[in-house]
Amino acid sequence: MASLVSSWSSEVKSIPEKYVVPLEKRVNADVPIGKHIPVIDLSQSSTHCIQQIIKASADFGLFQVINHGVSETLMVDALSVCKEFFNLPIEDKAKFVEKDEGLSDFEPSIDQRPKLYIEKEYTPNKDGSNTNNVKDTVFWKDTFGHGCHPLTQDVINSWPEKPQKYREVIGEYALELRKLSLRILDLMCEGLGLEVGYFSQEHSQTQLMVTHHYPQCPDPNSTIGIGEHCDGALINLVQQELSGLHVRDKDGKWFGVEPIPGALVVINGLILKVVTNGKLSAGVHRVVTNSTSDRTSLGSLISPIECTIEPAKTLINEKNPPLFKSFSYTEYLGYYFSDTTEIEAALKPYKL
Numbered sequence: 217m218a219s220l221v222s223s224w225s226s227e228v229k230s231i232p233e234k235y236v237v238p239l240e241k242r243v244n245a246d247v248p249i250g251k252h253i254p255v256i257d258l259s260q261s262s263t264h265c266i267q268q269i270i271k272a273s274a275d276f277g278l279f280q281v282i283n284h285g286v287s288e289t290l291m292v293d294a295l296s297v298c299k300e301f302f303n304l305p306i307e308d309k310a311k312f313v314e315k316d317e318g319l320s321d322f323e324p325s326i327d328q329r330p331k332l333y334i335e336k337e338y339t340p341n342k343d344g345s346n347t348n349n350v351k352d353t354v355f356w357k358d359t360f361g362h363g364c365h366p367l368t369q370d371v372i373n374s375w376p377e378k379p380q381k382y383r384e385v386i387g388e389y390a391l392e393l394r395k396l397s398l399r400i401l402d403l404m405c406e407g408l409g410l411e412v413g414y415f416s417q418e419h420s421q422t423q424l425m426v427t428h429h430y431p432q433c434p435d436p437n438s439t440i441g442i443g444e445h446c447d448g449a450l451i452n453l454v455q456q457e458l459s460g461l462h463v464r465d466k467d468g469k470w471f472g473v474e475p476i477p478g479a480l481v482v483i484n485g486l487i488l489k490v491v492t493n494g495k496l497s498a499g500v501h502r503v504v505t506n507s508t509s510d511r512t513s514l515g516s517l518i519s520p521i522e523c524t525i526e527p528a529k530t531l532i533n534e535k536n537p538p539l540f541k542s543f544s545y546t547e548y549l550g551y552y553f554s555d556t557t558e559i560e561a562a563l564k565p566y567k568l
């Protein structure tokens with residue numbers, strides 16, 4: 217089995233070359249914590265929530281929510297079964313590595329079967345150029361992901377048997393997170409004048425649970441956990457236990473997203489930007505590694521599958537012409553995973 221970063225990272229004193237970010241692309245792992253990144257209390261009146269969500273979505277495309285109704289015990293249990301999964305002996309994880317594909321970048325298959333993703337090695341051309349559209353640095357992380365909607369018994373049976381509580385805890389967590397995602401999307405609808413439930417059908421046909429495990433790193437400033445990107449989904453709700461997630465504000469400045477126990481980070485995806493015709497931005501974010509501890513994050517990504525994506529008709533008028541033409545989600549996904557040359561590369565073919 218190809219090696220997971222976590223299987224060798226504690227033994228190395230210097231970073232293997234393919235994990236070293238080229239000097240011109242290095243990021244500062246110690247950006248200030250963004251105390252001004254909104255932390256929205258969902259137990260307030262919906263009018264207050266809506267105002268704050270709309271503003272945060274324009275300023276950052278990202279915010280945190282508290283008092284959101286998902287029990288703290290369930291959150292703690294969910295993150296801990298995911299951590300336990302990564303701590304299992306290699307034999308228990310090996311069956312989730314695709315044998316025929318070998319090393320695979322994070323590109324979930326359409327059926328969202330459980331998969332352990334091992335970063336593709338970067339092989340430059342002889343002249344040193346990189347024409348295969350493969351990013352030039354390998355991320356310092358291991359990732360495990362699988363679908364969880366619709367939550368059929370077959371889907372649950374495809375998940376890890378170990379840790380013993382994985383299926384039960386993640387099953388419950390997935391349902392709660394889906395419910396919360398749809399509630400947040402409904403608040404967005406209210407704020408924008410879209411009918412409530414606009415996102416609850418074909419825009420949210422799938423839900424992917426993704427655990428990223430970023431092992432402790434001897435030199436965080438020369439590596440990256442995940443390079444800057446926008447999520448390809450509609451919306452992503454992330455649970456983080458430690459700092460490491462950075463967001464770029466609308467002026468291009470980077471800030472750390474404060475880890476708050478019990479809070480969830482809401483990251484607007486590119487599809488939300490398109491459907492709201494740019495009224496809500498997609499959060500531009502990245503993850504840095506740290507030298508003192510492993511960091512595990514747990515994300516729940518809601519996405520369409522077979523759907524035509526376009527700006528909602530009610531948001532289009534003479535003053536607000538469409539910024540994007542209609543496109544097929546599956547076609548867009550192909551661009552999303554193959555072209556990482558710039559943050560919104562996947563939307564480029566559709567911009568008007």
Ligand code: OGA
Pocket residue numbers: 426428442447454456460461501502503513514515
């Ligand atoms: C992602 C992501 C953030 C994190 O999965 O797309 O950005 O904190 N995760 O791991």
Ligand code: NI
Pocket residue numbers: 445446447483501
């Ligand atoms: Ni992301």
